[in-house]
Amino acid sequence: MKYIRSFAIIFACLFLGKGIQALTGVAIPGSIIGMLILFAVLSMGLIPSHWAKEGCHLFIRHMALLFVPVGVGLMDYLDLISTNTLPILLSTLGSSLVVLIVIGVATHHKEK
Structure with missing residues (x-):
């Protein structure tokens, strides 16, 4: 129930x-x-x-x-993903770096 x-x-x-x-x-x-x-x-x-x-x-x-249906659905767009590998990679690394910096600064200020 x-x-x-x-x-x-x-x-x-x-x-x-x-x-x-x-x-x-x-x-x-x-x-x-x-x-x-x-x-x-x-x-x-x-x-x-x-x-x-x-x-x-x-x-x-x-x-x-x-997540299996999402992974299978990505296979339909494999050619689009492969042609845009560099922008996808740069945006992923850039956004990860921004998140890492923001969390580091927030943690630093919280510890004071």
């Missing part, structure tokens, strides 16, 4: 997020909006966290399996 309740909460937030995205037309995917709604609902205490815990643990336990 707890899995049904947990999945109902997760999928309700997902469908609500997809509905908001479809109605507003924002560039943020509906699944991300749904996760933000789930986060907001749980952090405000509107729904007890143990109600969603079982389903979340099940999804996290099988997360590697959920």
Whole structure:
């Protein structure tokens, strides 16, 4: 019974997020909006966290399996990825460097 309740909460937030995205037309995917709604609902205490815990643990336990369709979908765009390897590599390294610097500065200032 707890899995049904947990999945109902997760999928309700997902469908609500997809509905908001479809109605507003924002560039943020509906699944991300749904996760933000789930986060907001749980952090405000509107729904007890143990109600969603079982389903979340099940999804996290099988997360590697959920990335298979994405990996297979990337194969459709292999020629596009190979022609743009340098910009992809530079943006990945650049953004990683920015994150590393920001975290380093924030940690340095927090320790003072």
